[in-house]
Amino acid sequence: MALKQLFPTGKRFSFFGIMSILGVMLGVMVLVVVQTVMNGFDKKIQETVKDTAADIRVYSKGGILYNWKDVDKKVKSYDFVEATAPFAQGMVMMKHLDKPAFPAVEGIVPWEEDKVVPLSKFIIEGKLDDLDDETVILSTGVAATVGAEIGSKIEVYTPLMLEKLKYDQVLLPRELEVVGLFETSMNKIDSNTMLVTLRLMQELYGLERGVHGIMVKLKPGTNLNKATQTLNTQLGENIKAYNWMQSNEEFLFVLRMEKTMMFFIILFIILVAAFSIASSLMTSVVRKTREIGLVIAMGGRSRHVASCFCLQGFIIGVVGSILGCLGAVVAVYYRNTIVSFIERLVHREDILQDFYPFKDLPAHYLFSDFVIIITCTLVIATLAGVLPAIRAARLNPAEALRNE
């Protein structure tokens, strides 16, 4: 009966059925598309965070790791470690053509660093191999701030100079040549970072032979948390290891929250569709009063009548979910065509790149998203039939049959 109400014999569509299904379909489609694109963004961003931060960073609780070679040897001895690279980090003041900047500086060993994080991948101009004690690689943001380009000479001032002033000593700024520009897609890094060799950084910061930490790359398939825990428990009391998820916990939490908030906001589309289903089914109860009376008069039980209306909501939910998921898969497949179309429509090219570091709209399907969206949709659509169902079940058959 429920099916026949929605898809009457001899008719292709029932207006009520098709409009209700369309409402649910649109809600599900938008939800799946948005969640899939959000997953794509999350994945891309997480990959970039992981690529720039390394799997694990090992620090000394005292700040400077003087015996880093021993620690590095111990870390390398673990089966799950693929490569390591020492680093030192801090802040400096730099100047180019009277334009100052205060970037974060990271001292690295280029050939070892490249084994741990895909640094070469981020170099957009110049070469990583050209980095030596007289040169520097700038992030695109810093280069733009001070107007530097490949071959530009910059002056670097370090906190060590202030220390020396206390003892009436003057340390001259260090002149370095820009040999490369890099861009990681992480705004935090791209806007304000420069790379120098570890040796130069040790000199600029007066670290002697010490480093601030060791970056660790794990072998594929290694459990990140277990590896972090192993390092924390076995490297000694003064050593602390943080994995990239712990280091970026707040950022990742914001990403997760964004996705969850988006889910609940868009779920309202399905709720609106559910109200429309409820309203249509209520109208249907009024319109079908006589038929409801007839069914009861012919031996139908109230719960059968009620279930007929709940079932209609459920069927609308099922068909709407299936069509919505299919529509979403098609929309996600053609997402870049759709973006290009919008770009042409507003006469602007590469809109995406203006706001995001991606040329193509990222997307990533998660099975759990489909399960959650379909379950929510079915529950909401079925509940939409409950009130009309209760009303239908409470009809007096004799009065219903008298209904004109």
Added chain:
Amino acid sequence: MSKDSNIVLEAKGVEKSFSSPGHPIHVLRGVDLQLKRGESLSIRGESGVGKTTLLNTITLLERPDKGEIIWAGKRMDQCRNSNLAHARGNLIGLIFQMYYLVPELNAIENVLLARRIIGKVRPEDIKRAKYLLDTVGVSKRIDHLPTQLSGGEAQRVGIARALLNNPEVVIADEPTGNLDEKTAEVVMDILLKMCKEENTGLILVTHNPEYAARTQRQSSLLHGKLKDNEK
């Protein structure tokens, strides 16, 4: 309770009134009625006298205020709605003046609805539905929707639907009231013939004295009481 196992429907001292501003309207004031298996009974009466209320009460679509309703030897007026529904679907077939076919279902689906409501449709039900539609003369219209049927055809489908579950009694509330004279004659012929063939009891409410005269027993509802007429 009657001990005659041939009695399929019985009403004893049935009273029914409706509340209205001022004073209640007493529609049925102690109706007694007995119908044996395969017997036909007509009920006549003026408009508004309570014929439909009587039918609704003996089918327990409305509960009587007083009295007993007995179906196939079992007192039913105190039964729970769920038990009533099952018994009603199996024991009673209903035919209405306005046919009341479900507009979304075609002719055979409308007939099979009677079975679908009380259980699963079995292959033998489909066979019987086709047989009944053939017998009432609409075998060529089984795929047609109610809107594609004439009044006479729709009522014939209604008769087939009422008989599908082999009920003990068919209750027809002015089944020809919405048909022209010629069509009404044909429908009445079919109804009486099929009830006889199926050995089903028939309670026929009609204004037409000729149709009433064709039933085995005739009665009139007057001042809330049912009186047998001499044939």
